[in-house]
Amino acid sequence: MQTREFFVSAPGKVILHGEHSVVHGQVALAVSLNLRTFLRLQSTSSGEVHINLPNIDTFLSWEITALQPLLAGCKEQGGLKDLDADLLKRLREFTRISEDSTDTRSMAVLAFLYMYLSVFAESLASITVSVWSELPTGAGLGSSAAYNVCLSAALLSARGNISNPLTPQQESARWSKEEMELINRWAFMGEKIIHGNPSGVDNAVGTWGGFLRYHAGNITPLSWVPVLRILLTNTKVPRSTKVLVSGVKDKINKFPSVMKPVLESVSAVSCVCEQTLIEMAERGPSAEHYNILEELIDINQHHLNVMGVGHSSLDTLCRVTLARGLHSKLTGAGGGGCGITLLRPGEKTPPVSCLTSLSVGRQSRRGAG
């Protein structure tokens, strides 16, 4: 242990285009939010591990001596390997979380214990980890990724696998590019535990922040994009990303000739959107640019309905905003969750209840520190 106590925080995200199809190798565009998740890690001498998750009313602790036997049979965790299915199975038995449990608390606990045991495999340390967030869970805003990025950064740092970049003079600091990549890879492991087959785009935005293009595992930050005002609507309809992702996969397997072109089209939507954003930044935004962005939003929303991840609450959002000349789509996994509505410059926020206005755009690249 290198420090007695420190904080990390990571931002949430919205996906502009490419949710779901990104899982199948297509292009996605995502942007970080000014809503963040915060983590405090304290090293203790209690002989126990504590996890406090006030947002989801979860406060648990284990004796290190009870956790130690779970590591029996584990291969060395010096580097970062594929997900250890045996360890995960033992953890599920230990915590009595069944194979088909996908609820937020169970998943958060599994991801924490898995990462803790893997990172500290050589010598389990007494720590207390507390995580709280401005992000709603299960709303497609990357709350699990922000959680996993915070966990990954804090545990790796506490274990000494990465540096503690904070000097006594600083209020906050960032890690090096290489360390950030390691944090991102561990966070992706946590995402796999929670979501099954995630794209990796959420943890990338949580780690790197800003505006990202994601394609087949490659992350490209967009360095120069216009400021876009986006209205965020939380339908508050709960759903499971894992179940939705798996439903899309089933549909692709059922109708490959029908569904594969749809994925291609979504990818093209992301690319045309990226080009349009670049052009808006270079030449200044015009009404025609906004027409294109709105058309792309409508097209993608229809495609997401084809994938079967729509919901009547999202249809209502689209209908209500369209009646005011605004264009909306779901963001994230769909099936409820959040929708985004593009606002034109100078446009007043329309009088729709339960809306939080966000400013999304060219931001300083904010990392996990």
Add this chain to the structure above:
Amino acid sequence: MQTREFFVSAPGKVILHGEHSVVHGQVALAVSLNLRTFLRLQSTSSGEVHINLPNIDTFLSWEITALQPLLAGCKEQGGLKDLDADLLKRLREFTRISEDSTDTRSMAVLAFLYMYLSVFAESLASITVSVWSELPTGAGLGSSAAYNVCLSAALLSARGNISNPLTPQQESARWSKEEMELINRWAFMGEKIIHGNPSGVDNAVGTWGGFLRYHAGNITPLSWVPVLRILLTNTKVPRSTKVLVSGVKDKINKFPSVMKPVLESVSAVSCVCEQTLIEMAERGPSAEHYNILEELIDINQHHLNVMGVGHSSLDTLCRVTLARGLHSKLTGAGGGGCGITLLRPGEKTPPVSCLTSLSVGRQSRRGAG
């Protein structure tokens, strides 16, 4: 002139899948309806040509001597050539129908005069043509194609370009395959005058009847398909097929990388539907077959919305029927017009107003005679 008076009739159609994308070389599935258009042709000695279209309140006549000069400069019309743009232009001037007129009456008159003058170019005959129909116009049910097929068959027959297959002993008769192909090609010319860039599928169904697969100009009748019950809803929202077809073309030109995969996906929907229908006929229909047909209807309706040919009235149809567990899509050009809703066997017609129940399925191949 070979006969003094005779009747022809041709059926309307619904497109199950492939409207719009068929214009761009993709597969479509269409089926004839038990709603028909009827034509009576009388040869007279009045020195005039009369056209009576009671459904659209149009009763016009011209002296042959006034029409004759329009043929000056026409190349010989012995065979069937491309649309003669010069003749069409002269006809527009003569009838004072402007270039941008697309209303039903104007288009019906132009198609009639063009076909009459082209077929009878060598010697204009005195005739009276009356056409009436069970089909609403502008509703995507192929009323213009049924009109053009009737016109084509009647004029070619009266001119002696095709035989009169009716013997005194018969109530009705059909032409030979070669004659039917000629009728279909002339009807397609009429469709071009009315719609600009039609696919040819409507006139093919009007001519050949039954269940047809249409791909890149090739028509394949499906000989063995199950009986499907389809609910037909006329939104009564008027629209222009020409404008809608052109809008889709513009969208493809604006976003080729986005739109071309959508057309491919629609084509795949048609092919999977065809395979499913064949399987249903061979093995007997199952609940899973109906699940597939319903999923395909939903997917295609979303794709048609991507093409920009949806309408709020069609959204309402989809929502209202879905609330009763039924799946709907637009049929034909969209932008209003008609929608189709698949009914499962034994299902009662739901209490939705303005619905006409149709039985669509394996029918005897009904031609234009």
